[in-house]
């Protein structure tokens with residue numbers, strides 16, 4: 001067998017699967033499937049299919065997902081660095097599809113890092129509603145924040161807190177909640193053999209209590225009539241069907257919903273709930289777990305996954321409302337996490353690119369809040385064509401456009417309170433990279449298109465200064481070419497440049513550069 005599997009795992013799977021075991025175990029001699037998902041915040045699938053240089057095959061359960069062929073390296077293409085697609089294991093695309101997100105929904109991704117499913121949620125929201133994305137790990141949340149920015153997400157708030165504390169701040173607030181739970185990872189052994197090496201007999205037990213706590217908080221965060229999707233990438237019934245049976249016993253107001261049969265997926269296995277423990281759960285709840293969904297490597301082209309769609313029976317209109325404050329000139333301290341990030345970023349250049357430094361900490365004179373807002377407003381007027389820029393919120397000298405009032409995040413470890421649009425340094429407004437990454441070409445007054453074929457796009461992504469003649473600076477207003485220019489890679493926004501006298505100074509952040 002190509003993948004070395006733990007003995008205890010093999011024994012359990014043989015016992016559970018019976019006749020199916022032979023075809024299941026044979027998959028460990030086969031290659032895993034690779035996939036990518038188009039970022040529809042930046043490009044439509046039809047346009048992408050015309051541009052993309054490698055062969056793609058559609059994934060049945062995800063309209064924006066594709067299998068990539070063996071040997072193709074989508075991570076080495078400039079489109080990847082411009083955020084056109086996310087490299088994602090095909091089965092991992094199923095939970096967000098099951099969440100059935102609608103425009104304007106308030107969505108919470110509770111265990112989100114590094115952000116595969118959050119970027120999928122953001123693409124479904126298309127800039128409407130709200131995405132709150134969270135992970136308990138400070139280290140992993142850095143990658144989450146970077147992905148939110150790379151993929152041009154405007155409507156997200158990134159948190160690094162516990163589900164319980166978030167539930168205290170936002171009771172009954174969200175329409176849809178995704179719990180992509182920390183789990184024993186058995187479904188990933190073929191793709192990530194390290195997970196098989198790290199697995200031990202007690203991995204399952206260690207995960208169970210975490211999963212229970214997260215589910216409990218999620219039920220408190222959900223608005224009446226909302227939906228929770230609970231997913232794992234493991235086979236163990238203790239973390240899957242048993243977890244759902246226990247949740248249903250404690251929450252009579254929820255039903256389990258089935259996913260479309262056309263996905264080729266399999267049903268949940270209520271009969272696998274340990275019969276010696278089954279008196280812990282009601283027969284009705286155990287039976288209901290047959291409606292859960294299992295993705296098996298011997299039945300579909302993808303790795304092992306479990307998905308449960310939990311539908312709250314209340315009426316949707318009863319949800320609580322948080323109004324966005326119209327004026328946000330405030331003088332409170334930056335969020336706790338910003339302070340911590342500042343300390344972390346001192347030792348790491350990479351870190352500093354992920355966390356926006358609070359410029360108030362320098363000894364230089366600091367702009368007052370009205371000046372910072374004036375700086376942003378003036379920049380927006382002169383350089384952008386945003387229909388609805390949203391409400392600016394200040395954290396130190398940093399400006400964010402946020403979907404929630406600052407007060408609603410009080411006390412939560414907030415990594416990004418919204419779309420970071422820039423900061424004021426030495427009295428000047430400096431636009432942020434995430435602002436550029438989320439702009440469409442028609443939303444910038446000046447832009448320049450760099451082609452991949454001529455090598456300019458890669459040189460830009462590597463941080464080089466480029467010679468660009470004035471006639472190549474596209475302007476959708478009668479302005480001089482001099483100033484901030486949105487740099488496009490084959491028509492897709494990638495970052496800022498500053499044009500002067502035929503030279504495009506590179507503003508692509510050092511920590512993001514293609515090395």
Ligand SMILES: C[S@@+](CC[C@H](N)C(=O)[O-])C[C@H]1O[C@@H](n2cnc3c(N)ncnc32)[C@H](O)[C@@H]1O
Pocket residue numbers: 110111112113114115116117118134135136137140161162163180181182183210214
């Ligand atoms: C399966 S991974 C998430 C993958 C992610 N959803 C994606 O698609 O990229 C599980 C995540 O849960 C996080 N986690 C573990 N315990 C948690 C908790 N109590 N609350 C929130 N997140 C937690 C881990 O740090 C890890 O990043």
